[in-house]
Amino acid sequence: MKTKNNNITTLAKFKDEQYGKRGSAKREELETGYEQFKLGAMIHDARLEKGMTQEQLAEKCGTTKSYISRIENNVKEVRISTLQKIVELGFGGQLHLSIKL
Template identity: 60%
Template structure:
C-alpha cells in the first residue's frame, strides 16, 4: 500500500484550520467548551466507579439529581465551590486543581 499524497492531519492542525490559532477568540471558546465537557465526563466516571446513581450522589452532596445530570451532560457549568462539595461529600474524594503554563 503506497502513501501518495496523504492528507492526514493532526487534531491540532484540524482545530487551527477550523477554529484559528491558539489565542484567537474562536479557538479559546472551543478549548473552554472542551474543558467544561471534560469536567462533566470526569464527574460521571467517578460517580460510576463509586457505584452511585445521580440521585444518590446528589443526596450525599446536598444538591439535586437534575443538577448532577446537567453537569455530567455539559448543560450547566458548575461553580468550583459546588464541585468541591460534590467531590468531597458526594464521592468521598479530594478535588485537586492544577495550573499549567
C-alpha cells in the same frame, strides 16, 4: 509494503485550521467548551465507577439530581465550591486543580 498516508491531520492542526490559533476568540470558545464537557464526563465516569445514581450523589453533596444531570450533560457550569463537594463529599476523594501557562 505499507504506503504512507499523507492525508492524516493531527487534532492540533485540525483545530488550528478550523478554529484558528490559540488566543483567537473562536478557538478559545472551543477550548473552554471542551474543558466543561470533559469535567461533566469525568464526574459521570466517577459516579458510575462508584456505582452511584445521580440522586445518590446529589444527596451526599447537598444538591439535586437535576443539577448533577445538568453538570454531567454540560448544560450547567459547575462552581468550584460545588465541584469540591461532589468530589470530597460525594465520591470521598480529593480535588486537585492546576494552572498551565
